[in-house]
Amino acid sequence: MSNGGQVSYPNSNAPEPSGTAWDELTSPLLHTRYDNAKYQMVDSDVLPFWIAEMDFPPAQEIRDAWTDAIASGSIGYVHESLRLREGFATFAKRRWGWDLKLEQMHATRDVYQAVRDALHLFLPENGGHIALHTPNYNGFAVMFSALPQAKVSQLELQQTIAISDGRQTISIDIDYAALEEYFRTASVDVFVLCNPHNPFGRVWSAAELERLAQLCAKYRVAVVSDEIHAPLTHRDATFIPFAPIAAKHGVPCFVTTSASKSWNIPGTKCALLIAAGTAETAILADFPTPINAGFDRFGYLGNLAAFTAGEAWLERAIERIEANQILLRETLDPAIPVSTPNASYLAWLDLRNLGLGDSPTQTLLSQQRIKLADGDVYGRGGQGFARFNVGCAPEMVIEGARRINTAIGRN
Structure with missing residues (x-):
């Protein structure tokens, strides 16, 4: 390592957001406590940094909302999302200066469903043409599979x-x-x-989003913007919602978001589909919400508690993530290129040209028992790269980085 084998602990006083001792999150x-895919889909000796969920327990305010519902016996279908829409509107105004009307928002099952719904609303019946920049969130491919007649184009960043x-x-x-x-x-x-x-953990600037909106307006391209990681924007960055920019330029646009990633409740089901302009808002007015096929009660209550009472937990999570990002960079050998994210708990590593073979992530799994998300799944431009999730105990970040160093003979 470049610092003589010593690793500093930036923000050493930053606790785990819910107050759990770090030695309880090894x-x-x-592997024995969490019955989730992140840990159960790998062997017990594997360090998992692959799935986009954190190890941090959810905010106490969220857990209290769930336990209160259980205690009251109220576990039925949720038929109205007014309180959630009001809560998110207040959060978005306070956090980002985004003025939202309640009729612009529609609660749905999850971001997958929201993106699919938005695409169905924008695409012609014969399939149409979708474009996106890659490498990009691998879940989009799953969403597009529900539109088998649509053409999908990957435009490399x-x-x-x-x-x-x-x-x-x-x-x-x-x-x-x-x-x-291309447009x-x-x-x-x-x-x-x-x-x-x-997977870059990159916040787009206002200027970048303005330029994108101008091109979309010029060539009459609608936009679906996935903003699920927005609440986890780091303290040195400013998140800009795309919807107001789209509306200003007359670009048809729907935004999707949820508390599921930022407050670490991804197993619950609830998200928001948000209209940018008046035409999209009118569409939502007639959009069906079957009471037995939408968001579930625990997803609804979790999202509501997150947006209305969970900001203190969120701030602590951001502080810990920022510190873990620095730990990762400090511990990794300088020969390994790595991103400097300004949002979420993701880091992007270039594992090409390090002697790890044609499938670097598979080599790391077999030789060092560390599982990263393979860059191949993120589309064009991802081959030889990997995504590393730092939403965990700092000691796990350090150990994961050291195992990568060992694999390339630098430890």
């Missing part, structure tokens, strides 16, 4: 590796000239935006 204990403070840093940018040329020639119906971006 990998061996969680610009990935640049530069030296910063003696370390190799990965950054991403949009090639706007290439994007405009001009390819008859795209819908562009799918990931804001903040997954």
